[in-house]
Amino acid sequence: MxxxxxxxxxxxxxxxxxxxxxxxxxxxxxxxxxxxxxxxxxxxxxxxxxxxxxxxxxxxxxxxxxxxxxxNDVVFGPKLEDHCLDATETKEFERFTPTYVQSLQGWTKNISSIPEIDVGTVKKYLLASPSQDPDFTKASLKRYKLSRSYEHISAKNIHSVMYNSLTESKTFCLVKAQCNPSQSGDSARVKWLHVVLDKMTGEPYGAFCVCAVGKGQACSHVGALLFLLCEIVASGAENLPDDESVTDVLCPWSLPKGAKVHPVKAEDVIVRSTDKQGPTVDNYTSQVAPELSPDDNYQRILQLLSDVRNANSNSCMPAILT
Structure with a gap:
């Protein structure tokens, strides 16, 4: 062979x-x-x-x-040094390269056979050396819901989650997913990742992500997927959530694209435009409002004050002017 x-x-x-x-x-x-x-x-x-x-x-x-x-990106082995896998299981684990996982059949949304996944076990996995992500520390994971991983969950960046029970394996099962970039709406940068779990205990043995630090098997995207699985399994759900359609997700095209206008003085702002040289605030007043004589202007001010004083005369509201 x-x-x-x-x-x-x-x-x-x-x-x-x-x-x-x-x-x-x-x-x-x-x-x-x-x-x-x-x-x-x-x-x-x-x-x-x-x-x-x-x-x-x-x-x-x-x-x-x-x-x-x-x-060396080729070697793929269990992340935890004390993984307790025997030689046969370790050899089986090494088969789960990203391209091999991607080519597998049997992916499903049904998780009725998925094991319980404990948050404490996930934290232990994320903290394990030697390839520890700087985002994962004992202090940060005590409040893990404030971590970058949980930010991915809150923003609903994790999607296309699928489960594979690996019916021919006695030890492992797989979960794969994709994660939208948190700082960009560029669909070309969507991350692809998978995690390898113990079929009986739910303990993570390893993972892979296409991000820059995915080789360490514990990036923020992997952490997000593991924490999400903890929540879903704990809820008692038998199926992974359906993937949201593009109309259900916050429109990426609504993200700021950068200013395309330049600041100008208030007197230069165009109020309405009928041609390229539309009127400004200054000439708008002179074009529309007729020039008033001092007497007419005085009478208008008196009328305005009278209207303001009488505005709440028949109301329970206090008078505007007294």
Whole structure:
């Protein structure tokens, strides 16, 4: 049987039915046009539907054993050093690379068979060294609902959550999801992630995210997914929530796009425009309001004061002027 590395080396890439060079670095992958990126991913048997450009770039790099961080991105093992997995279970765990997880069948919204997931166990996992996210400290996780992870949940950034019971596995089950970027409305930056759980205890063994620190298996996006699972399972739900449609989510196009106007003085503000040289506040008054004589102006002021004094004369409200 061919190894995963041998299979990857056999991938041939074509554009318009013509062979092209295999990408040799993350930079090569990022320089691909979107159509070429899709072609390369399909050639590598990577599912492209519903996956953001950034996620596809990272998944393709993992498939081709190309580093996205300058280090070794290929090795995938349990995050916890005291994971208590035997050699056979550890070898099985190492199969759960992002591209392998993505290619699996059997994903469902039904979580009737998912184990209980304890918040304390999740906190222990997120705090585990050596790849600890700086956002996760003992102090911050005591009030974890103020953490970046919980901000993702509050903003409903986590979506497309799916569960896989891995019927052929005695030890593991999987959950995958996507997470919208918190600082951008760019759909090309949506994160793809998955977590590996113990089928009996719900303990997290490892995870993956396409974000810059996803290699550490405990980024804020992974933390958000784990905390969300804790809430859903604790509620007794038997199904994961349906994905919201684009009309249910706060419109990304309503985000500020930057000012396109420049400040001007009040007297230069255009009140109404009938042509390119519309009237300003100054000439609007002189064009519309007739010039009043001093006597007429005095009489109008007297009438205004009388109207103000009598405004509440027949009301329970106090008089405006006394």
């Amino acid at each position: 061919s190894s995963a590395g041998d299979i990857d080396k056999e991938i041939s890439f074509k554009v318009a039915d013509r062979p092209v060079k295999r990408p040799r670095s993350f930079k090569d992958v990022r320089s691909l046009s979107y159509s070429n990126l899709l072609s390369h991913c399909r050639a590598a048997n990577i599912i492209t539907k519903g996956i953001s450009r950034h996620a596809l770039e990272v998944l393709l790099c993992h498939k081709l054993h190309l580093s996205t961080t300058g280090g």
